Amino acid sequence: QVQLQQSGAELVRPGTSVKVSCKASGYAFTNYLIEWVKQRPGQGLEWIGVINPGSGGTNYNEKFKGKATLTADKSSSTAYMQLSSLTSDDSAVYFCARYYYGSSYVNYFDYWGQGTTLTVSS
């Protein structure tokens, strides 16, 4: 079955960087895009960006350009998101999700990781 297993919770200092992983299993990793979503405590969901694991191509929400860097390792079927110059505003739960593209009418996030909690604090 399809699974996206994310790395564990992180407690990091302001000004540093962190790399969150999302290991995919149960499907052909390079056949589906991987999306990343941010959820601040008690808040809604915010789209960060997407990576094509097959080509390495990425597309970012303008808001996260310079903050997030998405990469993927085909050999381990793992997607990564690096967040840099961390501040308290980056404290949130981060989700990866598989993106299903059926047609121009049908596309959605069909499988989600369990989320990785990031706490930025000195």
Next chain:
Amino acid sequence: DIQMTQTTSSLSASLGDRVTISCSASQGISNYLNWYQQKPDGTVKLLIYYTSSLHSGVPSRFSGSGSGTDYSLTISNLEPEDIATYYCQQYSKLPWTFGGGTKLEIK
């Protein structure tokens, strides 16, 4: 960016009730609207895609409707496992955007 608004942030209902959750877009999104459920443990699942299509394995008590800028998710015959927060998401135009969520509680 297209703004998605769920005006009801929390909703209380009784088991067996019919519940409707609304979502509106800042501009027309041509039915490019999905609904997700987030359980209290954080788990997120797709419920409805393209406004009204039920995702595989989702109970038939869930349904979606709408057009233009206004959309809704209906849960008929509310069950205990439906306690969750529900989010709409548009995929008409990048960046994909989500509503603020509607938290459903049992009365």
